[in-house]
Amino acid sequence: MSQERGQRFLLDLPAVKNDLPYSPDLLTRLFRLTGEEGLSPLEAIAAAVAEDQGLSARLLALANSAFYGLQSQVGTVGRAVAVLGLREVRSLVLALGMRGLADARPLPPGFAFAPYLAHQLAVAGAARGLARTTAAMDPDDAFTAGLLHDLGKLLTALYRPEDWQAQAALAAAESLSWHEAEERYWGLDHGLIGGMVLRSWNLPETLTEPVNWHHAPLAAPGRPLPCVLASLADALAREVTDTPQPGIAPDPSLAALLGLSLDAARQCVETALADGDTAALAAALA
Template sequence: MTDAQGFLDELARKPPKLPFDPGLLREVLKLTSDDSRAPANRLAEVVGRDQALSTRLLRMANSAYYGLQSEVPSVQRAVAVLGMAEVRALILAVAASGIAGRRNLPATFDLSGYWRHQLCVAACCRMLARRVSPGEADVLYTAGLLHDIGKLLMAGLCPDAWQAVQSLMAEEHLETAEAEERHWGLDHGVIGARLLSYWDLPPALTEPVNWHHAPQYAGAYERNARLLNLADRLLLMYERGDGVMPVTLADDLATFGLDAHVMAADLSVLLEGERIGQLVAHLAA
């Protein structure tokens, strides 16, 4: 087993740097918190202080992913059109993408595939939340965007460990989290949540990420951790392309009053087409 505690200790000492001023992220999180009454133009002013971040945000806002009828010419307009929660999610995605930009990822790490999965899980999280917990749709969307950030960290900081996990998955036909636990006693959810806590994200985001492969341990955040877990598993089924709905997944969806086949059909409609491709390209660049 690799020294997992040593990895976490090193992460605490030297967390990967953000691609923009950490103070800016703290302001964004404060302005977009549940108890904030800040106006949208205040968020636009804060983001506008960083030209590079503003440029990336506008490129994503104008991508086919959002399908807007007219061009978004300014950060202020982006906040007005997309909403503060969506802009926060995009800023956090840019933060996560900066990890890959600053590390030499293994050649076999599929960064575009990674971001496609994150965006699709985020969309699925929002779809599920709107049916069973509408007030949590935004936070679950953001959790979906960030749920596998621990994989980026492992691949960037410990490429040998990441490769060992891939080999273990192939040799013993294990799921990712199971192979990670076998290799060094923790999974990417724990690693990712640890980084997000260093970025001062609230427990409402970090805990579902932490426990998305073991939601029964998420305490007060178990419901959202279960929804994130379901979204992830639905996506894995969709990505396999065989149309086979695991009985356990159908049963777990039913605990929320959701019909598995309806959810699978709705997910297929949600993810049809290539609108997501442009946003993937921006994040994987």
């Protein structure tokens, strides 16, 4: 019966885009505009963002935050885009989408958004650090995939809270990792849920596939290395930030696929997270 519930949930996922705090077309436009090696005019990016007043205000606040240490005030969206960079704007828009979804519905008892977001940001930073050291994927795409890797957990909690609580109880009772409890409960995991939603938002495979396969990277069709990177970033971020989960530990064989020893990969992640380059984004979402 619970597997039938899972299949019905998958059918309902495309409707999630209607609950985003901005038009879902904005995401498609942003990814199209930033997907060509950043060659699209800044004016086009700024125009797309400026159509949403709330998003524009957040963008300006981020550009004017102390994290950027600018000598003069940023007063226009166009200038904010130039200061932040196209990929940073993209990540901010997606993070605000997650924040907006979480604000629109009550979360079930036991799901705390702040620790959830902290882990997303940690994995984003870890993934970008690994990507900068290897040739597995573009560092900015790695950051975005890390930021979204557990989107399916949030969606389950928001749209199927009773099922989320049942999975939480199963994970606790049998000391299972979350994805193992999901598979046991309804035959699918949050990677698939998140990946399907991102595909329904017309995001590219460079982002949807690492999200989809981050708990089974070697099963990923096509190019598995981005999925391997996302999986290792998840495990190492948990280790470095002392947020372990049963069944999730850094795998030396995954590091080897990226051309690294596990110690080298760990050092890479520790350095990336010590840099604090997610602090501005975290502050913008607080």
